[in-house]
Amino acid sequence: MxxxxxxxxxxxxxxxxxxxxxxxxxxxxxxxxxxxxxxxxxxxxxxxxxxxxxxxxxxxxxxxxxxxxxxxxxxxxxxxxxxxxxxxxxxxxxxxxxxxxxxxxxxxxxxxxxxxxxxxxxxxxxxxxxxxxxxxxxxxxxxxxxxxxxxxxxxxxxxxxxxxxxxxxxxxxxxxxxxxxxxxxxxxxxxxxxxxxxxxxxxxxxxxxxxxxxxxxxxxxxxxxxxxxxxxxxxxxxxxREISFTGPHADLVRRSAITLKLCDDHDSGAVVAAPTSSLPERIGGERNWDYRFTWIRDAAYTVYALRRVGLASEAESFLSWILDACTRDGGPRVLYTVDGTRPAAERIDHELAGYRGSAPVRWGNAAADQVQHDVYGEILDCAWQWARAGGEIDDRRWGRLTSLGRSALAHWRTPGNGIWEIRRSGRLFTYSVAMCQVAADRMARMATATGRRGEVAQWRQAAADIREALLTEAWDERAGHFTEHLGVPGTLDASLLALPLRRLVEPTDPRMVATVEAVQRRLGAGGDLLYRYLPDESPDGLTGHEGAFLLCSFWWVDNLAGSGQLDRAHELFDQLCARVNHVGLLPEQIDPATGAFLGNFPQAFSHIGLISSAVNLARYGGRRS
CATH class of the missing domain: 2.70.98 (Beta-galactosidase; Chain A, domain 5)
Known part of the structure; x- marks a missing residue:
């Protein structure tokens, strides 16, 4: 050939x-x-x-x-x-x-x-x-x-x-x-x-x-x-040949799918966040992490992206791995090795200087021991995708999923380290609360789908209660947008852009539209780029700043498309796709001043964002003009 x-x-x-x-x-x-x-x-x-x-x-x-x-x-x-x-x-x-x-x-x-x-x-x-x-x-x-x-x-x-x-x-x-x-x-x-x-x-x-x-x-x-x-x-x-997509930037969607396959452990089905460790999020800074593991948080997004471009086998393998790993030893971890075990303790390598002198070099990741309550929703969203695709949920697996759902209900008001894995005392992050609501909602949907109708009402009520609390307590009336934490006005983080993606609020809801605009104003890093949060306003226990986080920009595309702003969505997506390197790969972050790649590379989450945004744009249709 x-x-x-x-x-x-x-x-x-x-x-x-x-x-x-x-x-x-x-x-x-x-x-x-x-x-x-x-x-x-x-x-x-x-x-x-x-x-x-x-x-x-x-x-x-x-x-x-x-x-x-x-x-x-x-x-x-x-x-x-x-x-x-x-x-x-x-x-x-x-x-x-x-x-x-x-x-x-x-x-x-x-x-x-x-x-x-x-x-x-x-x-x-x-x-x-x-x-x-x-x-x-x-x-x-x-x-x-x-x-x-x-x-x-x-x-x-x-x-x-x-x-x-x-x-x-x-x-x-x-x-x-x-x-x-x-x-x-x-x-x-x-x-x-x-x-x-x-x-x-x-x-x-x-x-x-x-x-x-x-x-x-x-x-x-x-x-x-x-x-x-x-x-x-x-x-x-x-x-x-299994990749199936004909929407915007189809060539980059195909390359992103192949890149995700390159991050896939073919024996287990687990997908690592990136194949590298300690490439810095800021040159000369300390924000250097080992990403050669599988984060449960990535799972639902990965499965969504793979399924929608025809890669059902990979999606099913990853789903099976997730459900087995997370229900094996009584409780979920934030991240795992590709064989479903706990990573070795994080250690600093004093012999290596770091990329361009960006020390320290780290092996292992201490986030494995953090409290991140969003994991319950991530797992149960995956389980719902599994059930919806015809996967069997027997009584033994249902019992384990029920335990996860109950943990979400028990901990949704408990502070944690959150999606961004801050390295200081926990806070009550809006995204974590949202994912506990997702946990209850998906339990209700699975109970309905699997004929366990006697359990539907309690899960639906729990989901409704958490959603009402979130929409009330995370809304800052004075600022006119949702906030990073429940009950704490003022601060923003870009995970708020994921609320419509998880069906907490419609992208056309005026409150969400206002929040998207506030994120752009406050976290904008110039043009198509967003910071995920500002460490000066949302302390994370680390010194210095970081680059713009690419996944957040793809979430921005999804919100624009969902709210009917298709011209802006396509324009933003075109700008992001222009940032791929010479062979179509993306990093975790971009230096807004120079356009240079930062963070571990290539980053699965960035390619998941590209695929998902392309799929959403294809679903909503072409530009208005």
Missing amino acids: SDQLTEIAAHPVPPLVDGYPEIADHGLIGDGQTAALVGLDGTVRWLCLPRFDGAALFAALLDADRGGAWTLRPAGLRAVRQEYLPDTAVLRTELHAASGRLEIRDALLVGGDDPTDGPDGRPAGGPELGVAGGELARLVTVLDGEVDLAIELTGRGGLRACAETDEIRLDFPAGGSPPLRLTASRPIAGLDRLAGRIRLTAGERIGLVLRWADGPTRHRSADQVAAAIDRTAAGWRIWS
Whole structure:
């Protein structure tokens, strides 16, 4: 099959800032167990093994000197370009040197490692995205001229190389895992010392494979490496056929869906918030967090987004994982590892300097121990989606869901750390109260749908009582908008924009329209950007400020569309879509002053927002004018 690549121009090599590339200057590859970031210059600067939350083998984004990276660099590098093979997670990076031009194709292999075709004529393992190969394959091809290529590997905490008959064994002490294996399709001087050099001419190519799965690789020759990458691309294309969307910015919706799949643990169905840790929300600040886990809060939004672009299987897998994890040990946690367990305690890594000196680097996330009462609504909203799609809720599961609903009723007036996970004493956040109302409402809906009619009335009444309290106590009559906390006038946070999305209030309600306008005025960061809150007005226990939070802007789009302001909604959505990087990826936050990407990258929540807003705009229709 032809790759049908887009003809995009090469650009000069982007300059480093403080010794680091821009966060945006990377593409993501993955295999359903882990993911890697590949720079515009062909350098792999992020890879954790053997899964998303494993030890970082390559972490040069967090320390350019000591983090570790895999570099493929031609002498005299002048220009670069990078793109995905269409509808795949295979990256193609083109490097223009003074004397020639080369292409690198990078993939984390999926679908098994059998180099033969299957009985149906398709590449063996092609559609099996659930099978991670445990290998990073890199195919280098010289397109024209000749190139002197440097191949260097360094690892977080150091690598020890031992050359064997047909491979190089790498000991990675910091990883605590079995030895890695590096193979090349032809001899490369110095590669046994992890600093190889080779001259290649037009038409020549090299296959390189880094393997952490058990046993040796079966991809030895350049042809075999190329075939393995082709099988991986074929698998992604087959999977991508399930994506169904024809509305605004359909190309970015498809890329967002693939990006969410790259954040999906294929074995469990869990979706991590981002594949990275500690990329800063403000350069030089302390707001640096580990996002390589699954937040329950993300679940309902993720399931909604996946379902509406045709990915029902992924939605069902995630729903099943959520319900199992959250009802397993008596009570829900805020976040989990991909196998449904509690993350290790948060710790600070004093050896890594942080991206552009933004310390500290953190592994683990202390939010796992926070009190966040919105989780009850998130889980029960997921359970309702499960039931509505035909999922069975037997008496055992119903009992566990009932316990969650009762916890929401018991705690909805109890202060907590809230959706933004403040690191100071809890407050009675409006969003948390709203999600406790959602918990009661969804219990009533599920009781109706599953024939448990004797329980419907009590849940409906509880939902009505909480809703009435919220609409009364969160409304600031003097300011003319809803507030961040119940009973505390004045302050705003952007989670208020989610109230219509959770059916607490209609987007056309004058109170909600006024709240949206107040959020824009008070939290606006310029143009299409919003801060999620202002730390000076809503203290969070941390120093400094952060960037604009992209998901909040997508919520803004949804509110505008829901209130009939379609021209403004489409214009805002167009502006947000223009912020994707060269391969269609989005971060958590944007620096309003420069437009630079901030926070962990790519951020699942941002791509969920893009999909959801596109779906909503398609549902409401085109522009008025």
